[in-house]
Amino acid sequence: MSLDRREALRLIVALSVAACSAPPPPLALPPRRHAAAARQIGQAWLKAAGVMTDAQALADALGAGAPAEPAAFTAWIRERHQADLAAGRTTQVDGWLLSLTEARLYGLYALLP
Amino acid sequence: MIVEASAIEPGSHLEADVCVVGTGPAGLAIADRLAGGRRQVLVLESGGLKPDPAVQALYAGDNIGRGYFPLDACRIRGFGGSSGCWAGLCRPLDPEDFEARPYVPHSGWPIRRADLDAWYAEAEKFLGLRGPGWDLARWSTKGAAPWTFADARIASTFFKLSKPVRLAETMPGPMRAAENIRVVLGASLVRVGLAPGGGQVQALHVRRTRGEGGFTVAARKVVLACGGIENARLLLASDDVQRGGVGNGHDLVGRYFMEHPHTDGEGLLLGSPALPSPAFYQRHTRLGQPIWGSLGLTAEARAQEGLLAATLVLLPRRDAPRALEEPMRQVMADTDAPDRPLPEKGVAFTFGTPSEQVPDPESRVLLAGERDRLGVPRVRLDWRVSAVDQRSVARTHAILAEALARSGFGRVRLTLTPGQPFPAHTGGGRHHMGTTRMHADPTKGVVDADCRVHGLPDLYVAGSSVFTTSGSANPTLTIVALARRLAAHLDEALP
Numbered sequence: 001m002s003l004d005r006r007e008a009l010r011l012i013v014a015l016s017v018a019a020c021s022a023p024p025p026p027l028a029l030p031p032r033r034h035a036a037a038a039r040q041i042g043q044a045w046l047k048a049a050g051v052m053t054d055a056q057a058l059a060d061a062l063g064a065g066a067p068a069e070p071a072a073f074t075a076w077i078r079e080r081h082q083a084d085l086a087a088g089r090t091t092q093v094d095g096w097l098l099s100l101t102e103a104r105l106y107g108l109y110a111l112l113p
Numbered sequence: 114m115i116v117e118a119s120a121i122e123p124g125s126h127l128e129a130d131v132c133v134v135g136t137g138p139a140g141l142a143i144a145d146r147l148a149g150g151r152r153q154v155l156v157l158e159s160g161g162l163k164p165d166p167a168v169q170a171l172y173a174g175d176n177i178g179r180g181y182f183p184l185d186a187c188r189i190r191g192f193g194g195s196s197g198c199w200a201g202l203c204r205p206l207d208p209e210d211f212e213a214r215p216y217v218p219h220s221g222w223p224i225r226r227a228d229l230d231a232w233y234a235e236a237e238k239f240l241g242l243r244g245p246g247w248d249l250a251r252w253s254t255k256g257a258a259p260w261t262f263a264d265a266r267i268a269s270t271f272f273k274l275s276k277p278v279r280l281a282e283t284m285p286g287p288m289r290a291a292e293n294i295r296v297v298l299g300a301s302l303v304r305v306g307l308a309p310g311g312g313q314v315q316a317l318h319v320r321r322t323r324g325e326g327g328f329t330v331a332a333r334k335v336v337l338a339c340g341g342i343e344n345a346r347l348l349l350a351s352d353d354v355q356r357g358g359v360g361n362g363h364d365l366v367g368r369y370f371m372e373h374p375h376t377d378g379e380g381l382l383l384g385s386p387a388l389p390s391p392a393f394y395q396r397h398t399r400l401g402q403p404i405w406g407s408l409g410l411t412a413e414a415r416a417q418e419g420l421l422a423a424t425l426v427l428l429p430r431r432d433a434p435r436a437l438e439e440p441m442r443q444v445m446a447d448t449d450a451p452d453r454p455l456p457e458k459g460v461a462f463t464f465g466t467p468s469e470q471v472p473d474p475e476s477r478v479l480l481a482g483e484r485d486r487l488g489v490p491r492v493r494l495d496w497r498v499s500a501v502d503q504r505s506v507a508r509t510h511a512i513l514a515e516a517l518a519r520s521g522f523g524r525v526r527l528t529l530t531p532g533q534p535f536p537a538h539t540g541g542g543r544h545h546m547g548t549t550r551m552h553a554d555p556t557k558g559v560v561d562a563d564c565r566v567h568g569l570p571d572l573y574v575a576g577s578s579v580f581t582t583s584g585s586a587n588p589t590l591t592i593v594a595l596a597r598r599l600a601a602h603l604d605e606a607l608p
Contacts, residue, residue: 033455034447037440044437078448082263085519090511094437095526097514102448 035109042110045093045103055111062104077105115289117161118299118319123326129155129295131603132317132332134302134347137194138589139575139596140338141284142239146600148291152607155330156294159301159322160191162281168322171301171485172343174492178476180540181372181496187543188340192298193281195340196589198543201277202405203242203590204270205233207422209412210469210584216419219369219472222581223553223562229594236593240275243402247271252399257392259406264516266414270424272587274396274403299323302347303489305335305572307354314571320487334603338575338596341370341545345478345578346492348549348559348566360549360566363556367478367548371583372541373467374498379536380510381430381526383442384460385449388522391462394427409585410509418512421469421505422585425513427462434459441524449521460523464510467542469585470502478548498535507531544588549578564599575599 046053063080067073084090084099091103098106121127130152133140140156147154160168168191174184181187189197206226213221234246245251252271253259259269288296299322306329308315314335320327337344345367349358358366384391393406408425415422438459446455470476476497480490507529514525529536552558555567560579566572575596577588 034440034443037443038447040440041437041444074451081448082519085515086264088515090515092527094435095528096437096441097511097518097525097527099518102444106444 038106038109041093042103042106042108045091045098046107046110048093049091049103051107053111055108058104058107058111062101062108077101114294115285115296115298118297118321119324121297121300121328123321123328125328126316127155127328127330129153129330129332130607131155131334131336132157132330133336133338133575134317135194135338135340135343135576136192136280136284136296137338137340137576138196138199138280139592140194140336141280141288142236142593142596143336143338143575143600143603144294144296145239145284145287146235146597147604148287148294150293150604152293152604154294155332156288156296157300157302157317157319157330158192158296158298161298162192162285164189164191164197171322171487171489173485174494175481176494176496178495178497180537181494182541182543184342184492184494187541188342188545191281192296193279193284195543196278196280199275199277199589200587201275202272202587203237203240203275204272204586205229205247205594206584206586206591207412209415210422210582214416216416217421217471217582219474219557220582222551223558224551229591229598232594232598233590235597236590237273239593239597240590241278242273242275244273244400252404253393254399256390257397257399257406258389259393260389260520260522262516263520266410266512267516268409268411269393270407270409271393272405272407274405301487302339303327303350303487304353305337305347305351305359307351307359309354311355313569322487332571333607334571334573336573336575336599336603340576341548341578342478342492342494344574344576345548346480346489349478349480350490359572360559360569362568365474365550365557365559368474368476369472369547369550370476370478370494370496370545371470371472371547371580372496373544373583373585373587374470374502374506374535374539375465375467375542376506376529376535376539377428377465378431378463378538379466379528380464380514381435381528382427382462382464382517382523383438383445383526384462384523385445385521386453386456387450388460391427391460408513410512414512418508420508421471421502423466423468423506423509424585425509426465428465430461430463435526445524449523466506466509467585467587468502468506468509469583471499472547472550472582473497473499496541500532503529503533503535504531506535507533542587544577544583546577546580546583546588549574551579551581563602564595573599573603
């Protein structure tokens with residue numbers, strides 16, 4: 001997943017707090033093409049699933065140890081996404097099957113200002 | 114030769130080495146294999162060479178179970194049988210379809226797939242198919258290759274597409290030319306007459322389909338090849354000697370009726386920019402043979418979750434885009450192919466999913482009180498589907514959705530839910546199976562491994578009514594393979 005700099009920073013900060021780690025170094029991520037789409041799906045998931053609406057709690061659920069380096073962060077997300085699918089950790093939004101990782105990520109997009 | 118029943122003197126008695134009743138794919142595959150041989154073969158066909166509504170009306174009956182096609186509109190009574198409405202999709206059953214599976218009650222054929230391999234090859238020729246067997250690698254090309262999944266649970270396979278062969282067009286010539294074959298058109302079997310004591314067939318009672326009168330037939334070997342509903346109907350209706358009907362000492366005839374529930378149009382695959390070409394899964398020609406790729410679960414994946422067989426084909430989507438479809442396409446592209454441009458237009462398919470059913474003794478063909486104009490009780494079909502049938506399809510869709518997402522190929526919108534019934538529009542494929550099922554134990558099946566009715570040395574059944582389980586492959590290729598095998602058996606069994 002590609003994120004723009006500001007959005008990625010928000011996510012990394014949230015994830016880093018969850019991990020009680022040091023603030024991330026400056027990021028140099030490619031522009032995210034479809035942040036609005038992620039928010040839209042995130043909103044639908046949060047509403048339908050009735051899951052946590054606290055960004056920090058969602059970040060905790062997403063997992064600790066997010067790397068600060070943008071490409072590594074994208075790879076970290078993708079790795080968790082694929083591990084979820086392999087283990088059957090999935091959810092649905094209007095019938096669309098998503099890994100829990102991507103659903104939580106989109107949920108964070110919806111929650112972060 | 115081919116003659117009309119009107120040319121046969123009423124009250125006469127015909128004799129033959131082998132009498133085949135029915136000229137669908139099963140009956141004609143047997144007659145064709147015996148053509149030119151040393152056996153005198155009599156073939157009876159209720160209809161004629163052309164469709165006839167008055168003859169077709171003899172198939173009318175009642176549906177008292179799950180909604181189904183009108184029973185006179187899902188099979189053809191005439192020369193060539195239901196090859197006349199056949200879509201031409203051919204694929205053998207999988208090896209595991211023949212095995213006893215602990216999670217599928219009543220499963221386990223008395224034969225194995227290897228017992229049919231040679232006969233499948235003959236069946237392919239009979240149905241006009243070409244090319245080297247079923248090794249997937251031989252049918253793959255660079256431009257039309259099966260997808261490689263990052264999930265070992267998914268397997269690709271394919272159908273070979275017959276033209277399709279219309280036997281009413283291709284087989285009159287060979288039948289006329291064969292000196293040892295006599296086809297009688299307009300000759301309707303109305304009763305299988307057993308000898309006193311019920312230990313063997315004494316005579317087949319045949320009526321002219323049009324007009325009055327009829328004749329009897331005595332043959333050393335008799336084969337019923339009238340289709341998965343009609344085979345059971347005729348055995349049940351022939352109850353003058355054996356109570357409950359011929360071959361029905363254990364109340365099995367007509368039970369275990371199976372279809373392939375078709376949940377067409379369920380699920381929606383939205384392809385990511387990383388989705389490989391779907392050409393293999395679209396109808397195309399390879400090695401001079403039209404084929405059509407499909408998806409499914411491996412035998413191991415099915416066994417692990419206790420799932421029945423299901424074949425998934427990709428179909429063009431017909432409904433309007435969903436509310437979240439475009440944002441889903443965008444975030445998916447960011448995940449699966451962040452370095453590729455987002456295509457202007459999405460690629461979307463829905464699934465066609467013919468699937469296996471658990472053999473259920475309560476899903477059955479029965480006789481109605483009303484009789485047709487030839488005096489045969491009309492048929493009543495009580496088709497049932499089970500929770501396991503439904504769960505298997507829903508779970509198969511979900512596993513494929515996981516595999517597609519994991520492989521970066523796309524996302525799937527699931528429309529079936531385990532635990533929920535099939536949608537009302539889920540119908541069958543005009544595949545009538547299981548009503549004279551094959552089993553080595555007479556208390557569990559109507560015919561034995563040679564398709565011979567248990568307890569009767571001279572009566573056989575051909576067609577998909579002998580299927581013990583259905584798999585998810587279309588049945589015609591297996592029907593013909595079993596028929597060719599039966600023809601060879603008959604030739605060897607006769608002195």
